[in-house]
Amino acid sequence: MGAPIMFPSLICSVFALLSLAAQTRIQAFKITNSDSFNTTHQNITLSAILQKSAEVCQTVVLKQGGNFVQLRSLTEVSVAAACLSPASAATLKSAISEIQLRNARVDIRYITDSKYHFDDESFEEGRNLITQGVSLVKACLKLKNYESARLQLGETLHTLQDFYSHSNWIELGNRSPYANLINPNLPLENLADKKTPTCQSCITDCTNNILNTIIKQKKLTSGYFSLISIFKPDGKCSHGGTLDMTSRMEPTGGINKDDPEASHGSLHLVAADVATAASKDLLEGIRRSTNDIEFLRLMGISSSSSVLCIVIDTSASMADEIAEVKRVTSFIIDSRRGTADAPSIYILVPFNSTNFGPMNKTTDPDEFKRLVNALSASGEGELKMSLSGLWLALAGAPTASEIFVFTNSPPIDFLKITTVLALIESTKSTVNFMLTNPLTNTSLGILNPLNLLYKTSALASGGQIIEVSKELLANTSSLITNSTVSSLVTIFQAVRNSGGTELFTFVVDSTVRNLTFYITGNPLLFSITAPSGQIQTSVQSEGPLGVIQTVVNFYTVRINTSRPEGQWSINIISALFYTLKVTGRSPVNFKFDFVEVVKIPQPGYFVYKSRPSASGNAKMLVSLLGSASGLLKEVALVDASSSSGVHKGNLENMGNGDYLVTMATVPKGEFYVHVNGQFNSSSTSVFQRQSPTQHKASIISISVLTNGTLVPGQSFKALFTLTTSTNSRTTYIIVVRNSAQYNMTYLPILPSTDTGIAVGFMELSVPANTTGGTEVILTIEAAQPGSTDTNYSFLRLAVSRAVAPPAGLSLSLWLSALTVLISLLSNQ
Structure with a gap:
């Protein structure tokens, strides 16, 4: 375990120095606020x-x-x-x-x-x-x-x-x-x-x-x-x-x-x-x-932006499911070869009751087909290492990937759920669960309680949880083929835990094609109204708007018009839990990060790979993607389970499609990021997009300082500071995990000062034979006893074969730690 660090004495010795630095000019080419002379x-x-x-x-x-x-x-x-x-x-x-x-x-x-x-x-x-x-x-x-x-x-x-x-x-x-x-x-x-x-x-x-x-x-x-x-x-x-x-x-x-x-x-x-x-x-x-x-x-340029990522249970009872995965992946590879929808990256992670991994990643479709076809069903166990397999996939897949998990058993590694949720939130990836262990009476829409952690993960990511029998699994494969295409965007999404009747409206812009509705829940009724006024209900499998495919509790509505521009609405009536997701294909999308605007040592942004503060005053850097003429007009944090919780931000246009957004308040529970915009300043053509991933604020702030690079045969050290917006003495429970499963030491329990500040230290040992370029995802999670509130820090690290001195904590690192800590204190 790591030894405690005498941090407060160092603060005293250089606090005055950093206070001076806060008011000084920069020491490199500037980062922001450029003009024609700069x-x-x-x-x-x-x-x-x-x-x-x-x-x-x-x-x-x-x-x-x-x-x-x-x-x-x-x-x-x-x-x-x-x-x-x-x-x-x-x-x-x-x-x-x-x-x-x-x-x-x-x-x-x-x-x-x-x-x-x-x-x-x-x-x-x-x-x-x-x-x-x-x-x-x-x-x-x-x-x-x-x-x-x-x-x-x-x-x-x-x-x-x-x-x-x-x-x-x-x-x-x-x-x-x-x-x-x-x-x-x-x-x-x-x-x-x-x-x-x-x-x-x-x-x-x-x-x-x-x-x-x-x-x-x-x-x-x-x-x-x-x-x-x-x-x-x-x-x-x-x-x-x-x-x-x-x-x-x-x-x-x-x-x-x-x-x-x-x-x-x-x-x-x-x-x-x-x-x-x-x-x-x-x-x-x-x-x-x-x-x-x-x-x-x-540089992000390829014939396709889609990813095909499969996480699959290879236990003996999964033979039918493995056969279906082989069929679907072969269909996707063969039918899309040479097209704009051929996946750019293929990822396969197997797991069973005793093992998980390795993660196989390739850009060669034939190599991926060989890997999938080599899967075989063997061994058995009532519980599976499914969350560990998902953990590897989230760590290795590109940001905003669509991931599909196949299993017929609940997880044995349930303690990894916090890390899985942290990776989902950090990578903004979507996870879909194809589960073949349904209850006998699925017509009532009751999920198998053993699948509760899968439901939690799916909802957090904006994915689907589909419970079907083995015989019906093939009927759900359209979700994979529909979701692994280029330029897929989320237009609208909602989750309702207690059912009821609600009308949802949203705008579809002129760039959208392949408009598709996904609804989960049973029993329920819905009716969709197009901009033209035409209506189609859930009892019409084929109607004036499109085709509705129903598999137990999962509805897919594919709209048949090639130009769905205008305002759409869907009215849903349900007595139980349900979800709604509306997607389409469009070159116009957005990305965002929660950031700190840093003035020390110079103006710039420090990206938070963690949850924003629950006390509000959150900063976001939001970028409009794929449009040379678009303008963002509104950025809001929308309560995931209610239409009433909308928190709008103040926008500052930073140029080149980037906006600095200040949120005075944030939702108390899970939320989506929602943007509205228009394609040019004189146009009435508006668009909206939404993050599929749910996010959440925390009263805990966590900042991690490292020397950044892993070196084979050396130990990697990280210093992290924890604070809480309650400014009171507390205890933090710490969990640290790395995707390469290298040996680590750290203190699992950290007491804080009277103002809620604690300092932690972790050390990771990199094997001497590690290949250069190996990627390691490190997560440091913090919670308080008796509280459901948690926060995490997400670090993407790479192994360098270059000769380097031992990764000690340099003066630069200490000063950086103080910079972040002082910033945290000034925001309390």
Whole structure:
């Protein structure tokens, strides 16, 4: 178990320092609030990715004999269209957003670590970070771990981009990238040594403060930076700015080009242009290490955005179910081969009463078919490790995947339900359960009580729970074929626990095709009204609106019109629990994250992979995907079980389809995220979308600080802080799990201070033979005794084979911990 940490004493020693930092300027290319005179990490990254992706798309399209249309402007929508994959506009923007946010995170997490920013003339160390980062991106790509690759790419790009702002490369007259910086086989040349003076003092105008001898000799230097000390080697340049204490020491001033008002701000745009070109070069190196198709997958561009993920019980009694899964997967693979609906990723996780896994992930449909066909039914047991199998699938599947679980038994591993729910919420994936252990009288709509945890998981994810006999299982397979297609969006969703009569209305926009209603519950009646006024009831299996397929308690209504635009309604009458979900196919969707707006050390977003605070004032970063002209008009948190609980947010348009949303209040129970918008400012064509996954707020806040990378043969450490909005002494129950099942130590019970603050520590041992690029999902869960309220933190980690020092808790990590903790305290 981990030892306790003396955290409060460290707070006292640097609290004053961080208070000062809160009021100071930034120390890197800015992240937010860009304009025509200021280029940021965000748009440097965006521009480089769009340019390189367009180049690769052109190569792919021409090789395939297609016609590549030259682009006048580069956007996610235009690049995806030129790639002959317009549906990828949404996934391209989502991938870029992941990379951008991880890029921004470097300044939040590693403010004092000079090598991440090329400060303090740390050229060799910074170059090592870049080359090791690129190596890890390539290793993740090899194992199809695209999301981990994007996260590492974001970090690596930040360090590369900072070189051009923080060094004197631009002042030396260079207007192209330094190729040696991304090539570990080339030497870094003509570096100024630690004893060579590089700058003279300046006060207001620092344009020419680099010594003429340095310029003439083409010596490479960078500014020194420190939050704490004014010390630097004699005669050295400083980074500059009020955050940098070294700039107060002779020679005063600085040389950074982070923005137009920085010490060398006149070169800001030049530095940004070269940083963009360097970012493109780094991306080209990654492309050359793999192939064009895999590079485009990294960027979210593929012929399809769908995922086929099967989690299946392989016990002896499951022979019929396994045969049906073989049939369905073969049908999907064979019928969609070469089409836009062929899944881009295939995942298979088996389980039985004693074992679960491994997780098999591939992009090859024939390999997946071979894996499925190799399944055999053997062994038996009354209870199954189904939640463990689902846990592996959630950990390994891409964000927002559709997962199908087949079993005929309740779980033996019921204690994993909290981790499963945390992963569902974090990954925003949808889980559907195909259960062949129904009660005798399913016509009453009563779920088998042994399936209660499956119901909980399905509802949390926005999925379906279908209880049928083995004989009827084939009749439910349409759910799999309908849900594993590209560009599937959720338009409306509701859950009602006590039944009743209720009228639901929603808008279907002009981009939607394949409108489908899913209703679970029995007995119930419903009637659907189209925009035209036509009505079809649940007793009409074929009617004026479409076809209704009924399998026990599961209704599928496929609307037959190809243009369902307008306002629809459905009236449901039921005495018992029921669910409603309305989906369609559309290129327009949205993504969101709960974030903290960070001012220390610079403006940016820190993404919460945990539940927001129940006290309200929650911040969300919401992005509109797949539309070049759309505008979000409303973002709301909607109570999942009631139509009355709607909490609307205040929107701030951040540009490029991104919105910062402030929620003054949040629902007390489970909620969906709901958005309304229109396609341009003068249009009356409105749209609405909803998250299928349910979310929940918590009075517990949990923040985790790590050094970020797993290294074979070394221990990985994480520090986490817990606070509660009640500000009172409490005890926290801690559960930590990792998807690779590496050995871990941590304290399962943590007492807090009188104000509810506790600090925990965990250590994970990475086996020495672990393959580079292996992805590990770490969850740290916290609860209070006697309370149903829980919270968690979700971390996606990757194993690096690069030689690295032991992953201790550095000063940078401690300062980052204090930054987050102070922010938490200031919000109480």
